[in-house]
Amino acid sequence: MLIGELAHEAGTTVRALRYYEQQGLLHPRRTANRYRDYGENSILRVRNIRLLLSLGFTAEDLHAFLPCLDQDIEANRCPGSASVIAGKLTELEGKITALAEIRDRLSVFLDRVNGGCDRDGL
């Protein structure tokens, strides 16, 4: 399978696939004319990569998932990745908490802006 077809099958772009390879996440064979040649399993692999990226992992984080990227990642165990996941989970909780704080501050802020003014319009 050539890169364009894989991109189509996996729902991404040619550029993204080359980027994943550059990050060490894909290792396609090459045809005689140096075209990248992917196997069928690459479709699942790329989907897994995109799933994990959408979950907030970085490309570097994904190295911990390398051994199991070709399998059904959601159904299968992936030794070594648990600590990475746990770390990301903690990081994520922190971000959510921080954003919630900002939201609360902003909400109070909005109340003041609205409450203290609006003699004209309201």
Place this chain on the structure above:
Amino acid sequence: MLIGELAHEAGTTVRALRYYEQQGLLHPRRTANRYRDYGENSILRVRNIRLLLSLGFTAEDLHAFLPCLDQDIEANRCPGSASVIAGKLTELEGKITALAEIRDRLSVFLDRVNGGCDRDGL
């Protein structure tokens, strides 16, 4: 007041102040030797800028606050900024929701990884 002193008073850096000016948020006078010359009100103004940035507004968003940046922004009404604030609040809620979803997915993911494996270590 020169730029270094203002940076110190407002708790930020010289570079940040020049950046704010570049973004159209500050307009210091110049002394005879082209040094930036800030008034006392600039301290509050810069603090307000930093407060708003920390609340998640971009430098561009801050243009909506220009008329009131020199006042006590938390106590004062700021006509025209309410809609910007409300928009940010909505945006923020969206981000929090998205992150919470990711967190939940990730949590399920972690459970599977732990539950399906670990015959050796645990």
Place this chain on the structure above:
DNA sequence: CTTGACCCTGACGCCGGGGTCAACGTTTAG
């Protein structure tokens, strides 16, 4: 033979909020 649709590598652009030089002018203290 030529056109068009693929493929290749390499490299710059983007976003945000500055950090961090470089190379230079000014002012003050000793």
Place this chain on the structure above:
DNA sequence: CTAAACGTTGACCCCGGCGTCAGGGTCAAG
């Protein structure tokens, strides 16, 4: 006189995940 400690502009660097050229090669169809 000189050095330190300020100030000036300009320009590149950072992060992550690609988008988007530029300037080629390759291959099948007409």
